[in-house]
Amino acid sequence: MSNPLCSVCTLKSNAASKLNPGELDLMGSHCAEVDFEPGDIIFKQNSLSSNVVYVKAGLVKIHMLGPIKEKILRIAKAPTYLCLPSNLGDKVNHFSATAIEKCSVCFIDSRIFHDLIHTNGDFAFQLIMDLSRIELMQFISCTNQSQKQVNGRCADALLFFAKDIYQSNTFNLPVSRNELADYIGTSRENMSRILADFNNAGIIEIDSRKITIIKEDLLQQISAKG
Amino acid sequence: MSNPLCSVCTLKSNAASKLNPGELDLMGSHCAEVDFEPGDIIFKQNSLSSNVVYVKAGLVKIHMLGPIKEKILRIAKAPTYLCLPSNLGDKVNHFSATAIEKCSVCFIDSRIFHDLIHTNGDFAFQLIMDLSRIELMQFISCTNQSQKQVNGRCADALLFFAKDIYQSNTFNLPVSRNELADYIGTSRENMSRILADFNNAGIIEIDSRKITIIKEDLLQQISAKG
DNA sequence: CGACTGCTTGATGTTGCTCAACGTGCGTGG
């Protein structure tokens, strides 16, 4: 844990780049930076929280306990704010966040954050834009999840990792099959089967957690057809 | 269509109640109020939009065209803002809104809205709170939808109408079976069957669109068990 | 070495989707 100087931080959020030096210093003096290893819990559902969480670098999963089992709601890449929803709307976290790759995270006092929203309109506006964009993505993924069937959803997930996260058709899955299943809403066993099927069909190549997308067009088709 | 006086409006949003008289007049002068009948489209996916939409009174559905068919994302009761996500994040609507009961809707120039966010921190903060609360509800409903099976989801929907919308165990369904199916993510036929089953089991009573919940505890149980 | 975790595969059951047929009420146009 360190007490960072936000003003010299090179990994500022869209919103934070609207702050002036004085405001950044204020934020820095009420802010703690922590590093996390894969698997480390950043914050947990139902715990009290008085911080806004900003992921400066790394990859995290947002997840919550559903009626049956764990559900991964979103896989979020830095830079992103995490705690806005549960924190500003309520005092207790309604979901958990866990690092799935090495992460650098800032915990910001939410009173300061609150004050900055009040005093800096550009900052507030950027936050609203970000929240809006996330809401829209949530809408789309919710629709896909409720209408596509599992191999369509699995194709979606693979393309998501390739395009949005790693910008490469070869990547190391940062999550286990079990987590992947929780993400696309199926069982661990099915997940395994589908990946095996894709592999056998020559659509992807699997070497444990290393995935290579061979026939991207086919994967796109599977994703589209549902 | 009328040119309303926002300052004397008795149905102000949480956010708008933070505005001062001058700001309200400014909003009023860039605002148009329109009434909608059930079934009327308020705005449509893929259409261009330069307005923020505020539902002053009534009930609306937010829906979008998925890979297979229509999906109802949210059923929203007044007062609520609708267009924030697609409008501030982008120029085109990424989903549609349709009245499902008589509605009174204000279309507000989004530039003015933008300006108000910049100049009035309380207003911006309220919007962020509202967006956060909606995002959280979206998370929960997404988890439920992906883990519960259909009759659990159907129970959820019935309880939602009874508790959140009508505050009564007897109510008139404002939507068709088809729409209800799109809402909980199943087929029209299944929807019909499940309602018939609930009816036969004495859990609810159906008279066309009039629903009476008889055994709420049982419905709660079905909802919880998934 | 044994216990454990993560992963895979096959066999078996269940859920719920699809298809098809049919009834109803409503509005339109002949």
Added chain:
DNA sequence: CCACGCACGTTGAGCAACATCAAGCAGTCG
């Protein structure tokens, strides 16, 4: 006015998709 199409609702039968159960394998850690 009736015939017709159309949206909505209901019901039954059959089947595909998917979950669950069960067993087994490889790698890892104490």
